[in-house]
Each structure stands twice: as C-alpha cells, then as structure tokens.
Amino acid sequence: MKKSTSLIALGILLCSQALPIVAYADSISQSENENKASVNTGVVSGSNQSTDALIEYWSDNQTVSTKRDLKNVTIANKDLVFEKKIVINPLATNTLFSMTFTVPTPGTTTINGDIYNATVNLTKKVNPYFRMTNVTPFIVNPNFYITSWGGPTVAQDNYVWDESIMAWRMPNPMHDVNANVIDTTTALNGTSGIKLYMTGDSTGFLPLSELRNDPTLEESRPVIFFDDVEKMSDNETSTAKFNIFQERLYSESGYWHNWGIGVLSSVTYDFDGTISGSNPEPQTGLTLGDTAQFSSTVTLDAPAMISADTVWQVSTDDGVTYTDIEESALNSNGEKELESTLSFEPTLQEHGNLYRLKITPNGATDSEPFYTESAVLTLDESHLNYSVDYELDGGVNHTDNPTTYKYGVGVVEIKDPTKAGYDFLGWYDSENQPIQAISKTDSGDKTLYAKWQKTENGSVNVHYLDEDGLEIADTVTLTGEVGERFETEQKEILGYSFKSIEGEASGNFKSDSQNISYIYTKDDEAVINPPEEKQDNDASGKKSEAKKTNSATDKNVQKLPVTGEENSISPLFMGIMLIVLGTSIFAYRKKVKTSSNNN
Structure with missing residues (x-):
C-alpha cells in the first residue's frame, strides 16, 4: 500500500461498516447461479425461511407418532431406518440445528492480501423424530466488487471456480464498469491469478456430486467439517474455525476489495418407519369366466413421508420361482396407505398358480424387498377332468393305462399294449405326433392310437x-x-x-x-484176435478151414476170447463123471440102509 496510515485507518473504518453475510435457501435442483447472496465481513445473519419445508411430510402435514394397531391382522411387515440427504440454507430456521458464522472485520492486512479468521458454530436441536447424522457447509457463488476509497464501484463480477488450483479466482480478463479490459493474470503478491480461498484444519474439498446428490456434477467445492455430528448430544454446540484469504488486484492505495460468498449445507438425517402389507386371500373353486382378485393393503408408518414400490408376482412351479407382473406395479406416491389389487379372468393354465405382493422400500438403509404370503388360485373340479380313449387296432391295452386324467396332474407314463405277431411302435395322438405321457399343463379329452409292425x-x-x-x-x-x-x-x-x-x-x-x-x-473200436483153427485131414487128405464166428452184418458185437477145443471139453467131461459117481454112491447107501432096517 502506498498511502499513509490515515488512509489505512479510513479503510478499516469503512470495512467496519460493511454489509452483513447473507446466505440463501436451496433446493436440490437449484443451480449455484440462482439466488446469489452477498457475504461481506461483519456479523452473519440468516433469513427467516424455515428448512422444514425441505423435509417431506405427509400430505396432511401431520406426522405419525404412534404405530397402527396391527393386532389380529395377518400381514407381512418390516421395521426400517430411512435416511434422507438434503441441501439447505444452514442459516435459516429449521428443526434439526442452528448455525452461525462469525467473520471479524477488518481482516488482517498482509502483503499477499487480506486474511479473515472465521468461526462457524453448529448447535444440535432436540428432535424426537429425526436423528441428524451429518452437516457439511460448503461455499458457493463468491463475488467481489472493488471501490475507489469506498465510494464508486470500479469493477464487480463473480469469482470462477478453477479445479486445477482448487480455488476461486477472478475472471481473466476482467472488465471494469467502464468496459475497460483489466488483466488478472498475476495477483499483487505475484501468484498466478487472483484468488479467494479457505484454509484451516476444519476445511477441505468434496465432490459436488456428493454434496448435491447429483452424479452428473464433476467439480469439487471447499467445505467445512464438523466432528462426530451423529454423536452430538441435544443442545450441544460444535465449533469449526477456518480462514478466508482474498488476494488483491490493485497495488495503488484507495482501492477497496470487497467479497461475498454463498453458503449451503449438505444435511443427512435418519428416522424410523414401518411398512406392512396384508396377506391376500386365496381364490379357490373358481369357474371359468369368474374374476380372480388378489388384494393387499400396504401401510407406511413414519414421521416424514416415505415411499415404497409394489408389484404382484406369480409362481407357476409351486413357489420355487416368482416372476413380476409388470403391469401391476404401483408406487405409494406420498400416500400413507396403498390398496394394491390384481384382478383378472383366470384361464385353465393359471390353475394352481401362487400370487404374492412384493414390497420394496425407497430410501431405507435396508432396501431389500419383502413379500406377503402367497395365495393360491384353483378352478372348480369340473374344469379339470378329461377322458383318455385308446384305439388299439386289434391289440390288448395295458391294465395300468388310465381312462381319465386331471389337469395339473397329467399322466406320467402311458404303458405299451400287446398284439400277437406284432411289434408295438408307440402311441400317437390325433395329429399323428408320438406321445409317451400327458403333461400337467395338457387339457381336453384325448384319443391315443397304437401303431404296430408285423413281427419278422x-x-x-x-x-x-x-x-x-x-x-x-x-x-x-x-x-x-x-x-x-x-x-x-x-x-x-x-x-x-x-x-x-x-x-x-x-x-x-x-x-x-x-x-x-x-x-x-x-471213437476207436476194440481189436479182437481170433483163435488158431485145427487143420484136420479129411478123407481126401486136404485141410479144412474153421468157420468164422463173427457175423458180417453185426459189426458192433465182439466175440469173447477162447482157448481151443481141447481145453473146453476136458473140464466138462470130468464134471459129468463126478456127478454120475456121486449119484451112484448116494443110491447104494440108501439101499443098504433100507435092507438093514428090514432084517
């Protein structure tokens, strides 16, 4: 600064009379260029707008303080914790917390610019319904204006965020009120660009996508951190300190650099709630043409507005798997009670199906769906029984083959008939298609035809x-x-x-x-050697040959061996002589005995 101490004193006096810091309300869709607020050194004040408008209450503006009496109601229900994240004006009145900014004026003047030692106080309010878990203030839309001796404005504009240096800087080039081009490439202290930024242990940077719940935003912003907001007691105050540093453009004395900032805060809180759904009633014994109607009443119980998505599901495999019926999807749309109904005229193919309602909470820490109990749909028995006729073409049917079948049960196996002299080729339906069983989903009377092929x-x-x-x-x-x-x-x-x-x-x-x-x-035959035959001279003096004993016609009879004629006659003769002698002796003794007895 080139002017005297009195000029500095005058500057301090003017700074002490500067405008107060003012923040603005925010909605999640609001851009940073809307509702711009000037923030200058001095006392921080807030608007009278209440952030309760950003907490979504039920349409009748009444919170639910007690749970519904669910006694004797068959329901599927789930106790949940819902988490909400909103972006609000932290200086406005709300039921979660109060916040004050203090920026002493004037700041500390240095050769590099002016440093302002700021303080933010966060006080947690008593709230029986909502639990505040995090509060993160962040800076938006800083602006500046430069005056000559605190009088006429020389130049004014908005700072521009520069992601490469993680700070706000003046636009380059800058135009003064007379449309003159002013180069802002180098600040008074020689650094690149003329910046406004925060420093301190309680400061840092977070992505805008996280702060504003908008994944399309790619830049970051400076933020102020509070420790363990979730653990703060009711009415407890947490303090964060930080510095705001403003670099200068003009080196001549008498030029006043004023700045302003916008302040928003990302606030996270949670609360308890319950969602329940009544179980649907079974639809049994229906006649074709009747209307099946499954209904469930979904009740949402929470101190602030919550929502849930519902969709009916069907199972065609006895509850193994379920499929969404997309056309039945509904959202609670801010209502505390939702009546979800599935109505249709059943067909034969829907006999035995199971139906249930899937309920998916929105915004809960546990967003997994839950389900009502399943309800069955059945048709009257008169629609389910059908006849089975057999065309056997001269064959005999198997005794186990049925003459009727039931829809939903079918016939697991149709057994083979028999026909003498023929091979069975298979059963065929009226369209000449082979058939081995009747499935659970078949319907209508059936005639089965036996096909044969003559046995070879x-x-x-x-x-x-x-x-x-x-x-x-x-x-x-x-x-x-x-x-x-x-x-x-x-x-x-x-x-x-x-x-x-x-x-x-x-x-x-x-x-x-x-x-x-x-x-x-x-097999080989036994060898027989015939005896030698005696050669007798006949009267003519010639030898005679013995006759062969083997018959020429009986080849299989073998002759026993003999030793010769002499050997065969002597024993016989001796035997006869002994018999004759014995008989004579016996007769003689008997005669002598008889004679003695007579004398």
Missing part, C-alpha cells in the same frame, strides 16, 4: 454230423424275432467226440435262415 422271425438250423457229413443226431431248429439273441448247444453223442463247429455258436436272428454244424469224430 428268423431261424437257425443246428446240425450234428460226422466227418463224412452224415447226420449222427437229429437237427435242431431255433426260431425268434429278427434281432433277438440265440444260443446253440454242443451235444454229447455216444461213440463220438466233438471236433469242430462250422458257423457261430451264438448270434442274432436274421431274416435269412442260418445253418450251424457241429462236427464229430467216431
């Missing part, structure tokens, strides 16, 4: 031959259906031994007749 038989002739090809045992003929398996037998034949086989001993019947031959070798 094959034969195998089994021969038993000697080595000369002569038959030594009866031929055996095997018969069976073509393709079936056969086995032949090697026989034991007296006087013969097995030698070999011509063909395969086993195989499958073919349409052509097959021949298999078992070949046998004749």
Whole structure:
C-alpha cells in the first residue's frame, strides 16, 4: 500500500461498516447461479425461511407418532431406518440445528492480501423424530466488487471456480464498469491469478456430486467439517474455525476489495418407519369366466413421508420361482396407505398358480424387498377332468393305462399294449405326433392310437454230423424275432467226440435262415484176435478151414476170447463123471440102509 496510515485507518473504518453475510435457501435442483447472496465481513445473519419445508411430510402435514394397531391382522411387515440427504440454507430456521458464522472485520492486512479468521458454530436441536447424522457447509457463488476509497464501484463480477488450483479466482480478463479490459493474470503478491480461498484444519474439498446428490456434477467445492455430528448430544454446540484469504488486484492505495460468498449445507438425517402389507386371500373353486382378485393393503408408518414400490408376482412351479407382473406395479406416491389389487379372468393354465405382493422400500438403509404370503388360485373340479380313449387296432391295452386324467396332474407314463405277431411302435395322438405321457399343463379329452409292425422271425438250423457229413443226431431248429439273441448247444453223442463247429455258436436272428454244424469224430473200436483153427485131414487128405464166428452184418458185437477145443471139453467131461459117481454112491447107501432096517 502506498498511502499513509490515515488512509489505512479510513479503510478499516469503512470495512467496519460493511454489509452483513447473507446466505440463501436451496433446493436440490437449484443451480449455484440462482439466488446469489452477498457475504461481506461483519456479523452473519440468516433469513427467516424455515428448512422444514425441505423435509417431506405427509400430505396432511401431520406426522405419525404412534404405530397402527396391527393386532389380529395377518400381514407381512418390516421395521426400517430411512435416511434422507438434503441441501439447505444452514442459516435459516429449521428443526434439526442452528448455525452461525462469525467473520471479524477488518481482516488482517498482509502483503499477499487480506486474511479473515472465521468461526462457524453448529448447535444440535432436540428432535424426537429425526436423528441428524451429518452437516457439511460448503461455499458457493463468491463475488467481489472493488471501490475507489469506498465510494464508486470500479469493477464487480463473480469469482470462477478453477479445479486445477482448487480455488476461486477472478475472471481473466476482467472488465471494469467502464468496459475497460483489466488483466488478472498475476495477483499483487505475484501468484498466478487472483484468488479467494479457505484454509484451516476444519476445511477441505468434496465432490459436488456428493454434496448435491447429483452424479452428473464433476467439480469439487471447499467445505467445512464438523466432528462426530451423529454423536452430538441435544443442545450441544460444535465449533469449526477456518480462514478466508482474498488476494488483491490493485497495488495503488484507495482501492477497496470487497467479497461475498454463498453458503449451503449438505444435511443427512435418519428416522424410523414401518411398512406392512396384508396377506391376500386365496381364490379357490373358481369357474371359468369368474374374476380372480388378489388384494393387499400396504401401510407406511413414519414421521416424514416415505415411499415404497409394489408389484404382484406369480409362481407357476409351486413357489420355487416368482416372476413380476409388470403391469401391476404401483408406487405409494406420498400416500400413507396403498390398496394394491390384481384382478383378472383366470384361464385353465393359471390353475394352481401362487400370487404374492412384493414390497420394496425407497430410501431405507435396508432396501431389500419383502413379500406377503402367497395365495393360491384353483378352478372348480369340473374344469379339470378329461377322458383318455385308446384305439388299439386289434391289440390288448395295458391294465395300468388310465381312462381319465386331471389337469395339473397329467399322466406320467402311458404303458405299451400287446398284439400277437406284432411289434408295438408307440402311441400317437390325433395329429399323428408320438406321445409317451400327458403333461400337467395338457387339457381336453384325448384319443391315443397304437401303431404296430408285423413281427419278422428268423431261424437257425443246428446240425450234428460226422466227418463224412452224415447226420449222427437229429437237427435242431431255433426260431425268434429278427434281432433277438440265440444260443446253440454242443451235444454229447455216444461213440463220438466233438471236433469242430462250422458257423457261430451264438448270434442274432436274421431274416435269412442260418445253418450251424457241429462236427464229430467216431471213437476207436476194440481189436479182437481170433483163435488158431485145427487143420484136420479129411478123407481126401486136404485141410479144412474153421468157420468164422463173427457175423458180417453185426459189426458192433465182439466175440469173447477162447482157448481151443481141447481145453473146453476136458473140464466138462470130468464134471459129468463126478456127478454120475456121486449119484451112484448116494443110491447104494440108501439101499443098504433100507435092507438093514428090514432084517
């Protein structure tokens, strides 16, 4: 500064009479260029706007302080914690907290600019419904104006955020009130650009996307941190201190640099709530053409407005899986009670389906859906039973095949009929399509047609031959259906031994007749040596030959061996003589005994 101390004193006096800091209210969709507020050194004051308008109460403006009496009501319910994040004017009156800014004036003048030591006080209010968990003030829309000796304005504009240096800077070039171009490339202290920024342990930076709940925002902003807001007691005050630093453009004395800032605050709080849904009633014994109607009353109980999405679901597999019925989707839309109804005319295919309501809380810390109990839809029995007729074409049906079936049950297996001399090819429906069972989803009377194919038989002739090809045992003929398996037998034949086989001993019947031959070798016969024959000279003096005893026609009879004629006559003669002698002695003794008795 080039002017005297008196000029500095005059500047301090003028600064002491500067405008107060003013913040503005905010909504989440509000841009930073709306409702611009001047903030200057001095006492911080707030507007009279209440932030309670930013807390979404029920449409009747009454909070729910007690839970509904749910006794004797069959429901599915879930106790939840709902979390809300809003952006508000922290200086306006609200039911969660109060906040004050204090920026002493004048600031400390240095060669680099002016430093203002600021203080923010946060006081937590008593609130039976809402629990404040975080409050983060952040700076928006700083502006400046420069006057000559505190009089006429020389230049004024808004600071521009520069993400590369994480600070606000004057636009370059800047235009004064007379449209003169002023270069702001270098500040009075020689730094690049002329900046307004905060420093201190309680300051930092956060993404705008987090502060404003808007993922499309990419820049950051300076923020003020309070420690452990969630742990603050009711009526407790937390203090954060920080510095605001303003660099200067003009080096000449007499130029006053005034600045202003906008202040918003990201506030997070939570509260308890309960969402419940009554269980739907089963729809049973309906007649085709009737209307099935499943209903559930969804009740939302919380001190502030909460919401939930609902959609009916259907299961066609006995409750294993469920599918959303998209056209039934509803949102509570700010209502405390929602009547969700699913109405339709059931078809046969919907018999046995299960229906339930899926309820998904919005904005709760636990956003997983929950469900009412399932309710079944059934049709009257008269719509479910159908006949089954069989066209057998001369065959005989299997006794286990049913003559009726029930929708939703079907027939697991249709068994094969029989027909003598024919092979069964399968059951066919009226459209000549093969059918092996009746599914659970089939309906209507059915006629099943049996298809047959005449059985084709094959034969195998089994021969038993000697080595000369002569038959030594009866031929055996095997018969069976073509393709079936056969086995032949090697026989034991007296006087013969097995030698070999011509063909395969086993195989499958073919349409052509097959021949298999078992070949046998004749067993060796016993060798007989005939006795020598005596040669007697007949009257003519010629030798005579003994006659052979073997018959030429009986080859299988063998002659017992003999030792010769002499050996065969002597024993016989001696035997006869002994018999005659014995008889004579016996007769003689008897005669002598008889004579003695007579004397």
